[in-house]
Amino acid sequence: MSYIEFKNVCKEYKMGEIKIKALDNTNFSIEKGELVVVVGPSGAGKTTALNILGGMDTVTSGEVIVDGKNVEKLKNKELIKYRREDIGFVFQFYNLVQNLTAIENVELATQICKDSLSPDEVMEKVGLKDRKKNFPSQLSGGEQQRVAIARAIAKNPKLLLCDEPTGALDYKTGKQILKLLQDTARKENMTVIIITHNAAIAPMADKIIRFKNGTAEKIEINENPVSVETIEW
Amino acid sequence: MKVKKALLKDCFKEIKKSYKRFISILLMALLGVGFFAGLRASSPDMVDSIDSYYKSQNVYDIEVMSTLGLTDDDIQALANIENVENVYGTYSKDGLIKTAEKEIVSKILCVDDVNKPVLIEGNMPTNIGECVVEKGFLKATNKNIGDYIEIEPEKTEDEETEYLKNKNLKIVGIVESPLYISRERGSTKLGTGVINYYIYVNRENVNSDVYTEIYIRLKDSNEYQTASTKYEDYVEETKDKIEAIKVERENARYQELIDEANAEIAKAEDEFNTEKQNGEKQIQDAEKKINDGKAQIEKAEAEISSNETKAKNEFASAEKQISDAKAEIEKNTADLNTKKQEAEAGFSQAETQKTELQNTLNNINSAIEMINKNIEEKQNELQTAETEEEKGKINQEIAGLQVSKQEYETNKQSVQAGITQIETQVTSGRAELQNAETQINNAKAEIEKQEKTLQQTKNSTNSQIASAKKELESSRKEIENAEAELQRSREEFNTKIQEAEGKLIDAKEKVSEIEKAKWYILDRQQNVGYSSYIQDTKSIENISIVFPIVFFAIAALVSLTSMTRMVEEERQEIGTLKALGYNKFHIMLKYIIYSSLACIIGGLIGMNIGFQLLPRIIWDMYEMMYTLPEFIVSFNHQYSSIGLGLIYVCIVGATLYTILKEVRESPANLLRPKAPKYGKRVLLERINFIWKRLKFSHKVTVRNIFRYKKRFLMTIIGIMGCTSLILAGFGLKDSISSILPNQYEDIFDYDMQVSLKTSLSQEQSDKYITELRQKGEVKDVLETYMEAGTARKRKQQ
Numbered sequence A: 001m002s003y004i005e006f007k008n009v010c011k012e013y014k015m016g017e018i019k020i021k022a023l024d025n026t027n028f029s030i031e032k033g034e035l036v037v038v039v040g041p042s043g044a045g046k047t048t049a050l051n052i053l054g055g056m057d058t059v060t061s062g063e064v065i066v067d068g069k070n071v072e073k074l075k076n077k078e079l080i081k082y083r084r085e086d087i088g089f090v091f092q093f094y095n096l097v098q099n100l101t102a103i104e105n106v107e108l109a110t111q112i113c114k115d116s117l118s119p120d121e122v123m124e125k126v127g128l129k130d131r132k133k134n135f136p137s138q139l140s141g142g143e144q145q146r147v148a149i150a151r152a153i154a155k156n157p158k159l160l161l162c163d164e165p166t167g168a169l170d171y172k173t174g175k176q177i178l179k180l181l182q183d184t185a186r187k188e189n190m191t192v193i194i195i196t197h198n199a200a201i202a203p204m205a206d207k208i209i210r211f212k213n214g215t216a217e218k219i220e221i222n223e224n225p226v227s228v229e230t231i232e233w
Numbered sequence B: 001m002k003v004k005k006a007l008l009k010d011c012f013k014e015i016k017k018s019y020k021r022f023i024s025i026l027l028m029a030l031l032g033v034g035f036f037a038g039l040r041a042s043s044p045d046m047v048d049s050i051d052s053y054y055k056s057q058n059v060y061d062i063e064v065m066s067t068l069g070l071t072d073d074d075i076q077a078l079a080n081i082e083n084v085e086n087v088y089g090t091y092s093k094d095g096l097i098k099t100a101e102k103e104i105v106s107k108i109l110c111v112d113d114v115n116k117p118v119l120i121e122g123n124m125p126t127n128i129g130e131c132v133v134e135k136g137f138l139k140a141t142n143k144n145i146g147d148y149i150e151i152e153p154e155k156t157e158d159e160e161t162e163y164l165k166n167k168n169l170k171i172v173g174i175v176e177s178p179l180y181i182s183r184e185r186g187s188t189k190l191g192t193g194v195i196n197y198y199i200y201v202n203r204e205n206v207n208s209d210v211y212t213e214i215y216i217r218l219k220d221s222n223e224y225q226t227a228s229t230k231y232e233d234y235v236e237e238t239k240d241k242i243e244a245i246k247v248e249r250e251n252a253r254y255q256e257l258i259d260e261a262n263a264e265i266a267k268a269e270d271e272f273n274t275e276k277q278n279g280e281k282q283i284q285d286a287e288k289k290i291n292d293g294k295a296q297i298e299k300a301e302a303e304i305s306s307n308e309t310k311a312k313n314e315f316a317s318a319e320k321q322i323s324d325a326k327a328e329i330e331k332n333t334a335d336l337n338t339k340k341q342e343a344e345a346g347f348s349q350a351e352t353q354k355t356e357l358q359n360t361l362n363n364i365n366s367a368i369e370m371i372n373k374n375i376e377e378k379q380n381e382l383q384t385a386e387t388e389e390e391k392g393k394i395n396q397e398i399a400g401l402q403v404s405k406q407e408y409e410t411n412k413q414s415v416q417a418g419i420t421q422i423e424t425q426v427t428s429g430r431a432e433l434q435n436a437e438t439q440i441n442n443a444k445a446e447i448e449k450q451e452k453t454l455q456q457t458k459n460s461t462n463s464q465i466a467s468a469k470k471e472l473e474s475s476r477k478e479i480e481n482a483e484a485e486l487q488r489s490r491e492e493f494n495t496k497i498q499e500a501e502g503k504l505i506d507a508k509e510k511v512s513e514i515e516k517a518k519w520y521i522l523d524r525q526q527n528v529g530y531s532s533y534i535q536d537t538k539s540i541e542n543i544s545i546v547f548p549i550v551f552f553a554i555a556a557l558v559s560l561t562s563m564t565r566m567v568e569e570e571r572q573e574i575g576t577l578k579a580l581g582y583n584k585f586h587i588m589l590k591y592i593i594y595s596s597l598a599c600i601i602g603g604l605i606g607m608n609i610g611f612q613l614l615p616r617i618i619w620d621m622y623e624m625m626y627t628l629p630e631f632i633v634s635f636n637h638q639y640s641s642i643g644l645g646l647i648y649v650c651i652v653g654a655t656l657y658t659i660l661k662e663v664r665e666s667p668a669n670l671l672r673p674k675a676p677k678y679g680k681r682v683l684l685e686r687i688n689f690i691w692k693r694l695k696f697s698h699k700v701t702v703r704n705i706f707r708y709k710k711r712f713l714m715t716i717i718g719i720m721g722c723t724s725l726i727l728a729g730f731g732l733k734d735s736i737s738s739i740l741p742n743q744y745e746d747i748f749d750y751d752m753q754v755s756l757k758t759s760l761s762q763e764q765s766d767k768y769i770t771e772l773r774q775k776g777e778v779k780d781v782l783e784t785y786m787e788a789g790t791a792r793k794r795k796q797q
């Protein structure tokens, strides 16, 4: 049994009388410590799948197993605990709390976790040692995303989920971010799932899941993942 | 649950960042709590103020009045009642004060330990010549402290004793009476029928044997707040106890009065009777005296007249005697005269006789001498004759001669005797005449003397009689006077007696008319000023319930909208937090803290402002109507906590309502910008010709109305609330400001009111009214009749 298993997952959204099938019988599995890149066209259901995996959305049917836990069956409290302790999420638009400084945003995450890392160390790790006291509005997009990543990894999660972390960033900064994520996955042996539109970065992943029309149409296993630095696009 | 530091930081940062929103919520809380607490506290503050005023002035709890006055026995009886602490008997009466321009009716109260007036200026009256007045009184009479006023109290029951010992009073101070906190002073039988002011006099100045009022203070009544249910129950309970002795006391007083009156009547009757008797006896005595006098006069009269007649008779007889005597004298005189004449004739006869006799005598003498010579010659012859014859013849011749001589001698003698006789006869006749004349003269003199004496006697008698008569007359006059006097005093006596009798009858009637005493057991609620004050506090209380509701509603709405907006703005953040693993409570905490802080800070400021400001504003308005020395504002914990609680529920409730809806959503949903509600076709779209003509922005607006029904409703309710508040304000202003024109333009048409004295006669008043009518400025005059009356609630059986 894999570390993460998506079994026949369906997700429907009701919009008045219309039903939108965001996920239609999706199946995939991910092993522990893998760096997975999810690609696919817009509206294919990538974000939906990631949200379900992160315990931020519910399934209509099917099973989601993470580290032996049936996430779709978790009660509210357990779900919170799951989100708090097992999941680190990096959003496309960083979603930092504007009222808090960079370090405080990190602390926001660590304060509720048991095995959290030291925010200062994590900040150093993401290279923002000197910008700790800055508010998000005082940071560039890449810096903000780095804070967001710091916030996610400071929780020391089992699963690091990133929804288009580089979508709003320029090439160089995007590369830095991806490098950070790859390094983190390698060093911490963290399972990392990255959604991207940029198929070019697929070689850095251990596994590539291609979404189309609500299903994981194709799952490729990359035997020789390369470092991000070597990838040009 | 441990509150996370970062979350708190976020919360405070949020406040700093969105301070406008925070302040708007805070202001709503401030307004809501301020209004609620302030308005709610206004009524208790007003009650508090009057409560502490009444407590400090020792104002009565229960007042007892009686139609027949109250006595010390009543006080004793009341003092024995349970719960009764102090019983004060006091006096009050209405009085007229006349100043140059007007007549003022004033309530005359006396300074006591109960219902103590508050001294505003000057001193309290320390003697019977002093008084204190209210401020308005000075203004109305244009007097100052130190001036004097003349007061004429209402007549006492018996209309004799003066209610005040001293009616010329010096104003020594200005006071405020707890009994008259409003402008209302009650009605009176005097003047215009309305009491204008009150004045306080020294208790010593009052001259009354009964108390007009008894005021009662209850034990521990200061522990209760006036007008509170507990207080009123306590008073009511005691009133019931007083009610229980009421009938007994009423009867006692009635009996006392009846007895008193009866005793007085009996005394008066006695007095009347003795007086009557005395009077009658006096009259009788006087009558008797007059009668005696009359009899005496009559007797005297008779005496006088008898004396008079007697005197007259006497005088008459005396006069007759005198006249008789006079006549006799006259006769005698006449006799004498005839006699005289006769005598004179006799005398002349005698004279002639005498002369004859003389002649005879002379002849005799000559004859004798011749004889003698013849004898001598014969003797001589004898001598010579020597014869005896011759001698014898001569002796014879001599003897013859002797005899002739003898004869002659005898003749002579007889003639002489005749002469002498005649002479003596004449002399004696003359003497006799003389005698008679002297006699007559004597008699005349005597008679004259007698006449004189008679005259004198007559005079004296007459004068005596006259004086007696005069005396009699005067005594008769006296008697007449006395009789007139008597008549008068009799009449007087009669009228007096009649009067006295009438009075007695009246008095007796009055006794029968003495109505049973009726006690009125009153409490503070019957005090006009107090009760309207308390009523006003009640109406404020009612308003204080309605108004804050609007404010709370608005506060709730405002906080609902601003919190909804805030939560919507922070959807992403909420989603992020949720995604980070924060639970609902943690997430909500920020908003709860946020709104709670706004609410509590606003509420605290609001209640502090409200408690100070609103009661004072309201009191400012009521101060025009009520006179209280001090308005007390206090911090009312009850209302402050209720107000704060309510606003907390409103604001934090609204916050919870919005935030709860959000946090229930899945983080995935939250992180997606909120799907706007899908628009629906509205009915208007089907009416093509209108819809076609609408601009795009208008179409959006129309759709949005139906799309965001909550927002639409909230806008409506918000506007409704604000409009109703504003409208209520204008409405209040409008209805209050229309009271005056309504009252004084529509209901009271008059510009001036003239009260006529009841003593004016119909003619006088008619004349006055016509004069008024003729005045150029006067448009119309309406004559009316006014009378003060008392209406009492019929007791329910």
Ligand SMILES: Nc1ncnc2c1ncn2[C@@H]1O[C@H](COP(=O)(O)OP(=O)(O)OP(=O)(O)O)[C@@H](O)[C@H]1O
Pocket (backbone or CB within 6 Å): A013, A014, A015, A020, A021, A022, A023, A040, A041, A042, A043, A044, A045, A046, A047, A048, A049, A211, B669, B672
């Ligand atoms: N909350 C929602 N309500 C209704 N439909 C939804 C909702 N979330 C997602 N969908 C629909 O589900 C489908 C899958 O969406 P999803 O966001 O997973 O796509 P995606 O693969 O992430 O696309 P993109 O690359 O553009 O992010 C889409 O058609 C979308 O319209």
Ligand SMILES: [Mg+2]
Pocket (backbone or CB within 6 Å): A046, A047, A048
């Ligand atoms: Mg997506």
